[in-house]
Amino acid sequence: MxxxxxxxxxxxxxxxxxxxxxxxxxxxxxxxxxxxxxxxxxxxxxxxxxxxxxxxxxxxxxxxxxxxxxxxxxxxxxxxxxxxxxxxxxxxxxxxxxxxxxxxxxxxxxxxxxxxxxxxxxxxxxxxxxxxxxxxxxxxxxxxxxxxxxxxxxxxxxxxxxxxxxxxxxxxxxxxxKTNERTRTLGVAFGGCTLPGAEGPLFTVPEGRMSVGLGIHGEAGIEEVDLPSAAELARTLVEGVLGDAPEGVGVEGARVTALLNGLGNTKYEELFVVWKDVARLLGERGLVVVEPEVGELVTSLDMAGCSLTLTWLDEELERLWAAPADTPAYRKGRLVQGAQEAEDADGEDGSAGAVRSDDEAAADAEAPPLSAGPADEGSRAAGAVVADALAAIADRMAQAEDELGRIDAVAGDGDHGRGMVRGSAAARDAARAAVDAGAGAGTVLQAAGDEWAARAGGTSGVLWGELLGALARRVGDDAAPDAAAVAAGVRAGYERLGELGGAKPGDKTMLDALGPFCDALDTGVAEGQRLREAWARAADRAARAADETKDLTPKVGRARPLAERSKGTPDAGAVSLGMVAQVVAGVLADR
Amino acid sequence: MxxxxxxxxxxxxxxxxxxxxxxxxxxxxxxxxxxxxxxxxxxxxxxxxxxxxxxxxxxxxxxxxxxxxxxxxxxxxxxxxxxxxxxxxxxxxxxxxxxxxxxxxxxxxxxxxxxxxxxxxxxxxxxxxxxxxxxxxxxxxxxxxxxxxxxxxxxxxxxxxxxxxxxxxxxxxxxxxKTNERTRTLGVAFGGCTLPGAEGPLFTVPEGRMSVGLGIHGEAGIEEVDLPSAAELARTLVEGVLGDAPEGVGVEGARVTALLNGLGNTKYEELFVVWKDVARLLGERGLVVVEPEVGELVTSLDMAGCSLTLTWLDEELERLWAAPADTPAYRKGRLVQGAQEAEDADGEDGSAGAVRSDDEAAADAEAPPLSAGPADEGSRAAGAVVADALAAIADRMAQAEDELGRIDAVAGDGDHGRGMVRGSAAARDAARAAVDAGAGAGTVLQAAGDEWAARAGGTSGVLWGELLGALARRVGDDAAPDAAAVAAGVRAGYERLGELGGAKPGDKTMLDALGPFCDALDTGVAEGQRLREAWARAADRAARAADETKDLTPKVGRARPLAERSKGTPDAGAVSLGMVAQVVAGVLADR
Structure with missing residues (x-):
């Protein structure tokens, strides 16, 4: 309003x-x-x-x-x-x-x-x-x-x-x-608007319904239907406009410009979601879309709704549509003359300043590989073990989701289980894809860590991503990792998490399980144990340490009532870390 | 949502x-x-x-x-x-x-x-x-x-x-x-937003209230107050930002850029209304605003609210802020090179293509005078009579508003009385202002007709504007109008209305009173009567004719049930025309 x-x-x-x-x-x-x-x-x-x-x-x-x-x-x-x-x-x-x-x-x-x-x-x-x-x-x-x-x-x-x-x-x-004869629009509305100072809205559309063809001042439309998905709406708009194509201009192969216009309360991101399907449908019908516009071009105060306009272009109209314009709210054409010329001078294919394809841009975004050449055979085998371990972790987290949620809810917001499930599942998928692409253990761990951080949401996801990332860098892709490399990698992760989170041992965080785990792993490795033995003992230690966090007080910064309330309950992050360590021990034992 | x-x-x-x-x-x-x-x-x-x-x-x-x-x-x-x-x-x-x-x-x-x-x-x-x-x-x-x-x-x-x-x-x-150190924003919110697929809004602000400083994701603000007027809001924003001005940059005489940003559901026209007062208040505090932006720059889906940002500029930042940019949603700088150069070449002061001042533009918009020189003395005197007549008409319409509304409501939307009141009052004020500026009768009538059309709303306002306009052109500013000129002017108006509205005699419109009025006026003038006598007889005839419209059927195009319902009721437009004619007769008689 x-x-x-x-x-x-x-x-x-x-x-x-x-x-x-x-x-x-x-x-x-x-x-x-x-x-x-x-x-x-x-x-x-x-x-x-x-x-x-x-x-x-x-x-x-x-x-x-x-x-x-x-x-x-x-x-x-x-x-x-x-x-x-x-x-x-x-x-x-x-x-x-x-x-x-x-x-x-x-x-x-x-x-x-x-x-x-x-x-x-x-x-x-x-x-x-x-x-x-x-x-x-x-x-x-x-x-x-x-x-x-x-x-x-x-x-x-x-x-x-x-x-x-x-x-x-x-x-x-x-x-x-001519432009008018070649232009067609179909609009839909989800809600009306209120004139300044008016007692009620000028017109309304019932909640959860959509009026097809309702005019921008509330003039009568064609029909009222249930609110569709964005893809269904795209189909309604495209079919409605193409079904009324002007005489003699054709559809297949025709050049058009298209406007997806928001009426005020239907926002840009929604318009882009709809546009994705509009563009696809227009492409499927063989239309070539020239310089479309997606945004707010003709609004009706804060009316909810949008419209699709197509104008069938000929050579003259395409030239006129593309011509530059410079107004308060609509600008078109090349602006930054100096910069553009510098880029033009620069721009040979593949070089700085050049126009790039989608594939070239994706390649530009790719992280450099952990090793210069193809991954070592032993490292690739270890990568497969990592992927198996992550699959087992994802299973375990799915099973433990409710338990972790309950523990977290005592003094936190109860979303720890959900985050671990989302993160570990994403990490599992990324690891499997990396293995399939022939990656070594380091690259598999890096890919898994990145996805964990990206999909888990919240700080614990970032910490897990960093933990796997630190391990990835020590393990690398150049050789089958030995026990010492793994222990050093987990230790590096522990130290990284301390830097990032600012937590100290005893603050009742996942570090209170990870620290004892690292100590036990280092000891076992120093004693000459094989990785599976050292890891199994360290995992038991981590699980015990996680349980012992019930006697700790949360780290400084949490509110006092929460600190009081968490007495007798272990830290959810420490508990999930203990679970992960034990699942991995099981995977290693099976080799 | x-x-x-x-x-x-x-x-x-x-x-x-x-x-x-x-x-x-x-x-x-x-x-x-x-x-x-x-x-x-x-x-x-x-x-x-x-x-x-x-x-x-x-x-x-x-x-x-x-x-x-x-x-x-x-x-x-x-x-x-x-x-x-x-x-x-x-x-x-x-x-x-x-x-x-x-x-x-x-x-x-x-x-x-x-x-x-x-x-x-x-x-x-x-x-x-x-x-x-x-x-x-x-x-x-x-x-x-x-x-x-x-x-x-x-x-x-x-x-x-x-x-x-x-x-x-x-x-x-x-x-x-540096830019960050010199930038301050204060935002307000009137309503929250709903995440895609969520059951309810992410946060809310009570109806009729405003949250000062609410974050764009619903983070806590400073206080909640009643929804203010646009001017009060402008004051809150300006005082809030200036009260937190960075150290050492000053206020009086400082150069700033300003952004009035809409969050999604607070639309452009509202932002411009607020900006009017923000600009005034910043000016009053002695700030010089450079290239401001008013629009949607950083939204939060369809959250309702807005924010004011000021950045205190130095020479470097002013240059960087003004530099061109060309992006999907934000473009700045001069675009239309060819056209601009042609205009620059053209643009001497006062000529085509030149930059113009506000006063020069207003002069460009002014209608040419009806007479070349100053208005004739006799025409000015007649203009004063026109103004008196319009004042009497406005009084009569105010008195008749309810009656005309009731008549119109029988077969129409009941707003005829309101429209006549608004139109005649605006015409009265415009006529008085024109007389005070020394205008002749033609210009007084034209100004009155334009304002009647502009302020009455609806088609009847346009018709009254055209009627007065046609009369204005015959009467002119060059001489005291004689009876023949007035009769010819009213007749021209009658014909004009027939062309515009597409109505014929007998269609039950104001023409059914205006036609007999013209006939009677022409007859009286042809018989050599003075204007006041001819007008008085014509006015009586118009009033009778208006009453007789109760026996007519509405013109083609109105729905049949309405036509049936209006039997026995006269046409509201004809009735008000009869009233106006009689009021004017009274004014003429008093001269």
Missing amino acids: TRLFNDPSAFAEDAKAGFCDAFAAYVVDVPGGVVRRRRTRAGKVAVVVGGGSGHYPAFAGIVGPGYADGAVMGNVFTSPSAAEAAAVGRAASGGAGVLLTTGNYAGDVLNFGLAVERLEAEGIPARYVAVTDDVASVGKGADGRRRGIAGDVPVFKCASAAAEEGMSLDEVVRVAE | TRLFNDPSAFAEDAKAGFCDAFAAYVVDVPGGVVRRRRTRAGKVAVVVGGGSGHYPAFAGIVGPGYADGAVMGNVFTSPSAAEAAAVGRAASGGAGVLLTTGNYAGDVLNFGLAVERLEAEGIPARYVAVTDDVASVGKGADGRRRGIAGDVPVFKCASAAAEEGMSLDEVVRVAE
Whole structure:
């Protein structure tokens, strides 16, 4: 709902004043609207757009070089008057005529039509074009009576670019009409909006429902259905628009531009989720999409909903659509001339500054391998053991999830079990994939640690990732790791965790189990035990130490009531570490 | 709330895929985020920004020339992992080092810090800077522990521009830290947001209340108060930020840039309304605002709220802030080179293509006067009579509002009385102002008609505006109008209304009173009567004709049930026309 205003009846006026202040470099306030700060240059047709307010960036947000010369701004959802439209047209005129253009609404048609007469009477050649892109408003065959919605954007843009190229008023009108004939939009709505100061919403859509074709001011739509998934919505929009494709332009192989427009409360990330499927569906139908736009282009205050617009391009419209524009809210074309030229000079294939393919970019992101050449045979065998161990860990954690959750809930937020399950499962999958790709033990551990950290969420995931990462670096890919390398790796992990978490022994953290584990492992290795024996004894020690954490007090920083409450309960992180150590001991014993 | 998704757990991933498709010319998908389509040019420091998803255009929307080289993209409101941050850093690196920078959140600090270590270990010089602009999160004096919110924008922008200029990694870090030290933000929230697929909102603010300093993920704020007016909110924001101005930069005379950022559900028009007062208050405090931004820069899904950010500029930061940038969602700098150059060549003062002042633009919008020179004395005297008549009309309509509303409600929407009151009152004020400015009768009528049309709303306002306008053109400003001119003017108005509305005599509209009025007026004038006599007889005829409309059937196009229902009731538009005619007769009689 609209919450911020002073006198509700002055809302549009106040918004205009703020807009003109913020974008004073682009626009200047005139009675009834805004015009470009620079006068339209002599001989250029002026394009004046408009309609009611409440649709920003439409219409004032697109006034500037390459786009509109002026915008007429009515009250919220209300047509401006003829006098206002004429005043803006007059101020925008550069002597070569003025195109006035709006969406097709009765009030706009009436008032802008009257403004054309006034300008003509004053000796300013003027014409009017109404945009009629909304396929839901009137059936096929009566296209000229349809409402105008987000199709305003391509029509206004192509007409403006035609004017910028120096076309005559007749030619600019021809371009506007051609763009309109080739533009179709279907919109959906999930919720209405509230006018400034109004008691209730202007219109509503029931919770969990979607209205197909509801107009941007609440005008009647086609039907009401259950709220679909993003992919289902994409199909509804694509089929609705393509089912109404203009005569003679075709679908397969056609070049179109596409706009996925948010109405205010349907946000960018949601639009991108929908766009993913829209792009796929358009591709499947054989359409080539040129310079699409996904974002808020024509809003209705904070209405929830979105629309898909397609404009079938020909050579002329593609050139005009792609032409640069520089306005408060819509900019198109190459900006950073200096930097771009430097990059162009640099840019041979594969070098700095060059355009890169998706595959090249992925390669750029790849971590350098732990060994220079292919992994050693013994290290690869050890990697397979690591993958088996991680599979066993993931099983154990899935089984222990509830128990770990209960322990953690005594003094924490109870999500330790969930995090360990997610992290270990991701690590298992990453390890298996690395083994399948021929990786050595170090790379397998690194991949597993990275995924654990990425998927577990929270700090314990990061700590497990770092623990596996430290082990990975000691183990490497160049040789089958011996017991000493493993012990040194776990010790390095222990020290790393101390640095990162800032915890000390006795603070009631996983370190209180990991420390005794490291000590026992080092001792066994120093005594000449094989890894499986040393690990088994160390794992028993870790499990005991985990249990003993029930006598400890949580580390400084936790709130006192939590510290009190945790008396008699072991630390969940220490317990899970003990479990992991014991599972790994079992895997090693089976070799 | 977030409504559009497929698998909620894949929301961020799906959004990323759609984003990368829509903006493939700018960005390329890499594990953990996106980087520029063009490799960072050799020798340029790479700036990598990031954090959780859900904040678009932050952070992927600002990747491109002049701004970030890459963005790390975590799950919604969740830090990316160290491996992800390192992967994006690696892909962004141009060999001269990488600055990783995020808002100051524990998860980001931990993971991006680890990523710096990884990159350094691989031989890629890397540094990390956390943005700490949120004055509400921690008290003054502990600035370094504050959260980062919309202050990300100026810090990332200035650091990126510094890198684009060729500064070394140390210098880019210096610029980022300086910008951060000079940046302060205060935010307010009116409503929370819902994570994709979640049962309820992540956090809420009670209806009609405002939380000051609530974090963008629902972190605790300073206080909760009643929802203020836009002007009161502007004061809260400006005082909050200025009250925490950085040491040593001053307020009076300081140059700042300002960002008024919408969080998702607080829309553009509302932000402009608030900005109007923010700009005024900053001006009153003596601050000079340079290239402000008002819009959605750092959102939180569809959270309701906004924030004000100020960055105190020095010469270096002002240059870096103003430097061009070209990214999917943020573009800055001069674009339309050809058109701009043509305008520059054109642009002498006062000519086509020239930059114009507010006053010059207002003059450009002004309608040409009805007479070439100053208005004739007799015409001015007649203008005063017109103004008196309009004052009497406004009185009569105020008195008749309820009656006209009741008549209109029988077969219409009952707003005719309200529209006549609003229109006639606006016309009265415009006529009086025109008389005071020395206008002749034609100009007084034109001004009154324009305001009637602009303020009455609906079609009847437009028709009254046109009626007065047609009369204005016949009457002119060059001579005291005689009876014949007035009769011809009203007749021209009658014909104009027939053209515009498409109604014919007998359709039960105001024309059914206006037609007989014109006939009677013409007859009287032809018989040589003075205007007041002819008008009085015509007014009586109009009133009778209005009453007789109760026997007519509404014009074609109204629904049949309404036509039936209106039997026996006169047309409201005809009745009000009869009233106006009689009021004017009274004014003329008093002369």
